[in-house]
Amino acid sequence: xxxxxxxxxxxxxxxxxxxxxxxxxxxxxxxxxxxxxxxxxxxxxxxxxxxxxxxxxxxxxxxxxxxxxxxxxxxxxxxxxxxxxxxxxxxxxxxxxxxxxxxxxxxxxxxxxxxxxxxxxxxxxxxxxxxxxxxxxxxxxxxxxxxxxxxxxxxxxxxxxxxxxxxxxxxxxxxxxxxxxxxxxxxxxxxxxxxxxxxxxxxxxxxxxxxxxxxxxxxxxxxxxxxxxxxxxxxxxxxxxxxxxxxxxxxxxxxxxxxxxxxxxxxxxxxxxxxxxxxxxxxxxxxxxxxxxxxxxxxxxxxxxxxxxxxxxxxxxxxxxxxxxxxxxxxxxxxxxxxxxxxxxx
Amino acid sequence: xxxxxxxxxxxxxxxxxxxxxxxxxxxxxxxxxxxxxxxxxxxxxxxxxxxxxxxxxxxxxxxxxxxxxxxxxxxxxxxxxxxxxxxxxxxxxxxxxxxxxxxxxxxxxxxxxxxxxxxxxxxxxxxxxxxxxxxxxxxxxxxxxxxxxxxxxxxxxxxxxxxxxxxxxxxxxxxxxxxxxxxxxxxxxxxxxxxxxxxxxxxxxxxxxxxxxxxxxxxxxxxxxxxxxxxxxxxxxxxxxxxxxxxxxxxxxxxxxxxxxxxxxxxxxxxxxxxxxxxxxxxxxxxxxxxxxxxxxxxxxxxxxxxxxxxxxxxxxxxxxxxxxxxxxxxxxxxxxxxxxxxxxxxxxxxxxxxxxxxxxxxxxxxxxxxxxxxxxxxxxxxxxxxxxxxxxxxxxxxxxxxxxxxxxxxxxxxxxxxxxxxxxxxxxxxxxxxxxxxxxxxxxxxxxxxxxxxxxxxxxxxxxxxxxxxxxxxxxxxxxxxxxxxxxxxxxxxxxxxxxxxxxxxxxxxxxxxxxxxxxxxxxxxxxxxxxxxxxxxxxxxxxxxxxxxxxxxxxxxxxxxxxxxxxxxxxxxxxxxxxxxxxxxxxxxxxxxxxxxxxxxxxxxxxxxxxxxxxxx
Numbered sequence: 001x002x003x004x005x006x007x008x009x010x011x012x013x014x015x016x017x018x019x020x021x022x023x024x025x026x027x028x029x030x031x032x033x034x035x036x037x038x039x040x041x042x043x044x045x046x047x048x049x050x051x052x053x054x055x056x057x058x059x060x061x062x063x064x065x066x067x068x069x070x071x072x073x074x075x076x077x078x079x080x081x082x083x084x085x086x087x088x089x090x091x092x093x094x095x096x097x098x099x100x101x102x103x104x105x106x107x108x109x110x111x112x113x114x115x116x117x118x119x120x121x122x123x124x125x126x127x128x129x130x131x132x133x134x135x136x137x138x139x140x141x142x143x144x145x146x147x148x149x150x151x152x153x154x155x156x157x158x159x160x161x162x163x164x165x166x167x168x169x170x171x172x173x174x175x176x177x178x179x180x181x182x183x184x185x186x187x188x189x190x191x192x193x194x195x196x197x198x199x200x201x202x203x204x205x206x207x208x209x210x211x212x213x214x215x216x217x218x219x220x221x222x223x224x225x226x227x228x229x230x231x232x233x234x235x236x237x238x239x240x241x242x243x244x245x246x247x248x249x250x251x252x253x254x255x256x257x258x259x260x261x262x263x264x265x266x267x268x269x270x271x272x273x274x275x276x277x278x279x280x281x282x283x284x285x286x287x288x289x290x291x292x293x294x295x296x297x298x299x300x301x302x303x304x305x306x307x308x309x310x311x312x313x314x315x316x317x318x319x320x321x322x323x324x325x326x327x328x329x330x331x332x333x334x335x336x337x338x339x340x341x342x343x344x345x346x
Numbered sequence: 347x348x349x350x351x352x353x354x355x356x357x358x359x360x361x362x363x364x365x366x367x368x369x370x371x372x373x374x375x376x377x378x379x380x381x382x383x384x385x386x387x388x389x390x391x392x393x394x395x396x397x398x399x400x401x402x403x404x405x406x407x408x409x410x411x412x413x414x415x416x417x418x419x420x421x422x423x424x425x426x427x428x429x430x431x432x433x434x435x436x437x438x439x440x441x442x443x444x445x446x447x448x449x450x451x452x453x454x455x456x457x458x459x460x461x462x463x464x465x466x467x468x469x470x471x472x473x474x475x476x477x478x479x480x481x482x483x484x485x486x487x488x489x490x491x492x493x494x495x496x497x498x499x500x501x502x503x504x505x506x507x508x509x510x511x512x513x514x515x516x517x518x519x520x521x522x523x524x525x526x527x528x529x530x531x532x533x534x535x536x537x538x539x540x541x542x543x544x545x546x547x548x549x550x551x552x553x554x555x556x557x558x559x560x561x562x563x564x565x566x567x568x569x570x571x572x573x574x575x576x577x578x579x580x581x582x583x584x585x586x587x588x589x590x591x592x593x594x595x596x597x598x599x600x601x602x603x604x605x606x607x608x609x610x611x612x613x614x615x616x617x618x619x620x621x622x623x624x625x626x627x628x629x630x631x632x633x634x635x636x637x638x639x640x641x642x643x644x645x646x647x648x649x650x651x652x653x654x655x656x657x658x659x660x661x662x663x664x665x666x667x668x669x670x671x672x673x674x675x676x677x678x679x680x681x682x683x684x685x686x687x688x689x690x691x692x693x694x695x696x697x698x699x700x701x702x703x704x705x706x707x708x709x710x711x712x713x714x715x716x717x718x719x720x721x722x723x724x725x726x727x728x729x730x731x732x733x734x735x736x737x738x739x740x741x742x743x744x745x746x747x748x749x750x751x752x753x754x755x756x757x758x759x760x761x762x763x764x765x766x767x768x769x770x771x772x773x774x775x776x777x778x779x780x781x782x783x784x785x786x787x788x789x790x791x792x793x794x795x796x797x798x799x800x801x802x803x804x805x806x807x808x809x810x811x812x813x814x815x816x817x818x819x820x821x822x823x824x825x826x827x828x829x830x831x832x833x834x835x836x837x838x839x840x841x842x843x844x845x846x847x848x849x850x851x852x853x854x855x856x857x858x859x860x861x862x863x864x865x866x867x868x869x870x871x872x873x874x875x876x877x878x879x880x881x882x883x884x885x886x887x888x889x890x891x892x893x894x895x896x897x898x899x900x901x902x903x904x905x906x907x908x909x910x911x912x913x914x915x916x917x918x919x920x921x922x923x924x925x926x927x928x929x930x931x932x933x934x935x936x937x938x939x940x941x942x943x944x945x946x947x948x949x950x951x952x953x954x955x956x957x958x959x960x961x962x963x964x965x
Contacts, residue, residue, distance in 0.1 A: 054802065056647065094649065
């Protein structure tokens with residue numbers, strides 16, 4: 001009697017199955033864009049072979065901030081206070097600069113209560129992946145406008161937004177993030193490539209993901225709904241990602257695609273759509289963003305990429321070991337040092 | 347003596363002093379120097395204070411400065427006390443009036459018999475006649491020794507050091523030593539210039555002023571081996587020797603100099619000898635919310651992390667502190683208190699955050715607070731704070747005040763830490779392998795203190811999810827009533843365990859005393875001196891208890907029980923320390939508590955304490 005052997009379980013580059021990359025069951029609404037982002041994060045971390053114990057997941061408060069419980073169950077997570085995840089994440093990276101860090105925020109976190117921390121995190125180029133699950137409303141408090149709501153957007157109640165929106169990508173480029181992207185929770189391929197590029201990037205990656213709120217902002221008159229995105233999503237390019245550990249030949253058509261090599265050796269392929277786009281041109285990146293919003297288009301893709309600027313922790317002259325685990329003899333100066341200091345004050 | 351008997355104001359030029367010659371007062375007086383902010387007088391004042399200190403006489407120096415960079419009045423008081431009283435003395439015995447804007451008021455405020463050195467053109471001798479006047483032509487003397495007109499404003503201050511040295515009998519060689527120490531080797535040229543100014547002042551006084559006041563400095567032997575240092579520097583050193591790895595801060599008076607001192611020391615002593623790599627990280631944050639957020643993030647990820655601030659900063663940090671309490675994250679917060687509410691008197695001293703430190707944030711929160719009173723305790727308690735924070739996985743406050751932090755104090759030399767750096771209940775990958783996992787918030791040992799893992803620990807069972815929302819023992823989300831209550835009760839149990847691990851109060855029981863005095867921090871100096879005043883002047887004996895920490899030790903309850911009345915000394919309007927004591931005590935104990943309060947922004951003085959006690963004692 002013979003039994004057919006169970007098919008071998010699929011493992012990633014680090015030899016791990018996908019299970020440890022998954023998390024608890026989501027408690028968000030069915031159809032919420034955030035759940036799709038969670039799925040892409042699980043895939044991206046698994047496909048990139050990142051060991052879960054080396055990742056810290058951070059968030060603030062809001063629907064989006066609940067999601068770190070739904071992926072990477074073997075990573076430490078910290079659901080902190082509203083808008084201030086950038087500070088907690090910065091602190092965690094000071095303690096351990098060898099860790100990877102992913103912050104999940106919402107538009108309330110980033111564009112309102114925590115906008116100051118957001119700007120300073122950008123300015124510092126803190127090496128982490130900063131995802132903004134942007135739906136233009138406060139979901140958890142039942143549907144008030146957020147600061148990313150577009151001019152003229154309508155709430156379910158009929159209230160019309162009369163204020164200009166905060167563009168988190170524009171701020172990201174202006175203030176110093178080194179990878180700035182916008183995507184749509186419904187664009188599996190593009191979001192996946194962007195997340196993997198962010199994992200490969202050493203520096204701050206800001207990913208503004210339009211992630212519709214099915215309960216409070218998916219109606220006629222909304223500019224963050226599934227149907228609005230379907231009509232207004234304007235990809236800058238088509239993206240392909242080739243991980244550094246994949247030793248494959250990349251063939252591109254001259255003039256049709258660009259290849260960008262990322263910090264870990266991974267390659268990002270940007271295939272030309274209507275026009276050629278160079279994401280390393282900062283001024284141009286800001287121009288196209290302004291242009292697209294003038295035309296009521298939602299420009300998606302990798303809008304800006306700078307591979308040269310050192311990250312915040314790179315500037316701190318830290319050693320190989322994390323500060324968190326330095327032994328006593330490395331952090332407590334000697335008796336002689338104290339004697340010498342005492343003498344100075346005598 | 348009556349003022350009408352005085353025919354002409356007394357100056358050194360007059361041989362017949364209208365004041366009766368009082369007995370000499372040796373090593374027991376206060377000097378006040380009135381200058382303008384930004385005039386560079388701080389160096390001259392420290393040199394003067396150090397000179398007396400080097401003669402073996404106990405001293406303290408207090409800088410009363412405005413919230414301003416240059417131009418507003420500032421006063422520096424030095425107290426010399428052979429008996430070792432180093433709290434502020436209310437009365438000024440010897441005044442140096444250098445600021446034309448305040449000179450008249452400075453002169454008017456003096457008690458009869460005080461000495462007054464002043465800039466001759468101010469003609470302060472015309473205001474009253476019951477002082478010992480010493481006019482000095484400061485500008486003329488300064489011009490003679492300082493050809494560079496731009497430097498004269500600074501050098502002028504050294505001239506009064508020379509004058510005062512002569513009048514008080516301060517040994518010139520000690521002043522020279524103090525001056526050259528202050529300027530350091532690198533500024534030798536500047537030191538020489540300033541030293542010439544001292545000599546010019548001394549020379550002028552010797553040839554033109556006749557001493558008529560009773561105040562004198564004579565050598566003693568009560569300062570040998572001691573240091574002169576401010577509390578902020580001492581606390582910074584404590585943090586460095588505690589092995590701090592992350593400092594995140596936002597500038598605010600009076601705590602900025604703590605951060606700056608720490609940054610300087612870390613730069614000097616905390617780089618790897620071989621690689622030059624830093625064994626610390628410092629971030630000047632965008633605001634106090636960020637500084638505490640970073641400190642909490644770093645504490646969570648395993649650093650010995652801290653921030654330092656003052657009252658307004660604590661208010662801003664409030665939400666994060668509640669999170670750190672509830673999520674059980676070690677972090678040290680040093681609060682150098684200043685006068686509030688609001689911006690208040692930002693450069694004056696107060697103990698206004700006593701309740702705030704103990705209770706800050708929303709919901710049920712309780713925090714350990716340490717109360718250092720001198721530089722040695724700033725040094726040792728900064729280290730205690732890190733040990734407690736990591737052992738109990740909670741925010742720990744070090745409650746200082748501007749008087750302690752920014753003023754210069756005599757101090758015993760710091761002693762090298764005896765205790766090894768203890769990281770508390772941290773599970774390693776090997777522990778997890780042995781245990782097969784862990785529950786983050788489970789009370790395994792019955793002391794309320796759970797086990798934690800450091801993010802980055804290489805084990806599949808190391809991770810847990812930290813949240814400010816309700817959670818179970820295993821750190822999963824829960825809104826269940828029993829989970830919530832169990833967790834809050836465990837946190838209360840942890841706080842009870844903590845009570846026994848804090849620095850014990852210092853008590854001095856006076857035999858048969860009906861009254862006891864209780865204080866924290868810098869109030870001790872006024873308390874101790876007041877105890878002696880009560881005894882000497884009124885025959886009242888009083889016991890003392892100095893609290894070093896909250897939650898209060900059981901010894902405080904015993905102390906209350908053993909006295910009929912207990913005076914609780916507060917440097918705030920509302921009696922915050924007393925309120926905190928009321929929270930935990932029976933009606934019987936509360937009935938014994940009396941309040942002594944001062945809230946004018948100056949360091950507390952003994953006379954104020956004594957007067958308030960005598961009034962309540964019906965004397």
